[in-house]
Amino acid sequence: MKLENKIWDKSECLSRDEIESIQVQRLRETVKRVQNVPFYAKKFKELGIGPEDIKSVSDVKHLPFTTKTDMRENYPLGLMAVPKEKVLRFHGSSGTTGKPTFVAYTKNDLEMWSDMVARFLYSGGARPGHTAQISFGYGLFTGGFGLHYGLEKIGSSIIPAASGNTRRQFTLLQDLKPELLVCTPTYALRLIEYMEDEKIPRESLNLKVAFLGSEPWTEEMRLYIEDRLQVNTCNNYGLSEVIGPGISGECVYHTGMHIQEDYFLVECLDPKTLEPVPEGELGELVITPLNKEAMPMIRYRTRDLAYIVKDSPCPCGRTTKRMSRIKGRSDDMLIIRGVNVFPSQVEEALLQCKDVTPNFLIVLDRPGSLDRSVVQVEMSPAFFSDKMSEMQMLKTNLEETIRSYTGIHFEVDLVQPQSIERFTGKAARVIDNRPKEK
Numbered sequence: 001m002k003l004e005n006k007i008w009d010k011s012e013c014l015s016r017d018e019i020e021s022i023q024v025q026r027l028r029e030t031v032k033r034v035q036n037v038p039f040y041a042k043k044f045k046e047l048g049i050g051p052e053d054i055k056s057v058s059d060v061k062h063l064p065f066t067t068k069t070d071m072r073e074n075y076p077l078g079l080m081a082v083p084k085e086k087v088l089r090f091h092g093s094s095g096t097t098g099k100p101t102f103v104a105y106t107k108n109d110l111e112m113w114s115d116m117v118a119r120f121l122y123s124g125g126a127r128p129g130h131t132a133q134i135s136f137g138y139g140l141f142t143g144g145f146g147l148h149y150g151l152e153k154i155g156s157s158i159i160p161a162a163s164g165n166t167r168r169q170f171t172l173l174q175d176l177k178p179e180l181l182v183c184t185p186t187y188a189l190r191l192i193e194y195m196e197d198e199k200i201p202r203e204s205l206n207l208k209v210a211f212l213g214s215e216p217w218t219e220e221m222r223l224y225i226e227d228r229l230q231v232n233t234c235n236n237y238g239l240s241e242v243i244g245p246g247i248s249g250e251c252v253y254h255t256g257m258h259i260q261e262d263y264f265l266v267e268c269l270d271p272k273t274l275e276p277v278p279e280g281e282l283g284e285l286v287i288t289p290l291n292k293e294a295m296p297m298i299r300y301r302t303r304d305l306a307y308i309v310k311d312s313p314c315p316c317g318r319t320t321k322r323m324s325r326i327k328g329r330s331d332d333m334l335i336i337r338g339v340n341v342f343p344s345q346v347e348e349a350l351l352q353c354k355d356v357t358p359n360f361l362i363v364l365d366r367p368g369s370l371d372r373s374v375v376q377v378e379m380s381p382a383f384f385s386d387k388m389s390e391m392q393m394l395k396t397n398l399e400e401t402i403r404s405y406t407g408i409h410f411e412v413d414l415v416q417p418q419s420i421e422r423f424t425g426k427a428a429r430v431i432d433n434r435p436k437e438k
């Protein structure tokens with residue numbers, strides 16, 4: 001089902017010169033604004049750089065990077081550039097290390113944020129008059145509120161279902177008949193599973209588009225979700241340190257995620273040398289938001305690996321650069337026996353086989369000197385009830401397929417349907433029990 005292509009804002013269709021001239025001017029203003037933050041003021045002083053030195057977009061390369069560690073070291077609000085009275089909202093991202101990282105928004109920040117979310121939603125087919133079910137957590141996480149205000153800006157009505165309680169999600173989906181669904185790809189899988197287990201007829205729903213984001217997923221997963229849920233899916237990307245959802249999103253043509261270039265300067269760098277990689281090559285996204293007031297950031301190292309799509313126009317008419325899916329994070333890239341592996345490669349491999357579900361758990365350990373990699377994979381209910389005698393063959397086939405996707409041997413442990421944990425938000429797919437490198 002192809003949806004109608006329409007543009008929300010004419011600044012999505014500017015010429016390259018126009019975009020760059022906005023970016024340079026806003027980058028200069030951002031450099032000026034961060035002088036209010038002692039952390040940046042010190043860095044810029046040491047480098048001897050000021051706003052007047054920003055003459056072109058490429059001058060960004062002279063600016064210092066910001067990392068998650070910098071945010072932690074300036075916890076809780078050391079990177080704020082405005083007095084606290086100017087802040088209208090706080091959000092936070094949970095890290096693996098206990099305390100969240102806080103981010104702050106002024107009135108203008110919130111206005112701009114809802115605008116950028118409205119753009120990608122509209123580009124994917126959300127329209128005034130549609131109803132949207134938001135099945136993201138509402139809270140410190142930026143997903144719920146971020147999508148909420150973008151949808152409101154478009155004029156879609158909202159069912160703030162929040163995450164979890166799958167049975168109730170279906171009551172809302174069946175009775176209020178939303179056209180739009182907003183959640184993580186993993187939660188879309190959970191909804192599909194519930195629908196199939198409970199024999200809920202697809203015709204009892206009215207879904208047309210699912211806006212999925214906040215965690216890595218693959219093209220194979222798209223086909224699976226679109227086929228089972230009979231919807232169009234659109235990927236959208238963002239991170240709370242930079243703003244939240246809204247940095248980029250797919251239009252109805254699925255040619256990559258359009259970057260909101262008047263709001264963000266996105267570099268794609270080799271994570272080791274920190275030099276730019278050519279378009280089409282995988283690198284780490286380093287993002288400078290260009291308009292933020294409460295918590296401006298300079299060159300935030302996202303650790304997200306993606307590529308910038310090689311220069312080719314999108315049929316939708318937007319002229320903004322596009323980025324690929326996130327292929328993984330440089331810090332959740334697994335190195336198994338020296339080979340770099342992303343959990344998404346295992347997911348791609350599993351989605352080739354209809355006898356297993358896309359729920360999996362990678363367990364790594366090192367019993368002797370060598371890494372042992374096991375992937376627990378759930379058999380589909382049909383296979384489990386009818387074809388158990390073919391288990392060994394399925395295991396061997398899966399091991400071969402996974403090897404062809406990842407380059408390494410994973411031992412497949414076939415487990416019963418429903419035995420792997422389900423997630424309402426982002427999924428955790430890896431348990432790494434190997435001793436930590438010193």
Ligand code: DLL
Nearest residue numbers: 093143213214215216236237238239240244245326
């Ligand atoms: O996940 C913001 C968001 C909410 C984006 C809703 C899209 C929809 P954080 O919790 O700070 O913010 O997590 C950010 O999630 O650095 C990526 O690693 C990952 N991520 C976000 N969107 C995608 C995506 C939100 N579309 C981290 N594909 C980022 C893959 C994604 N990974």
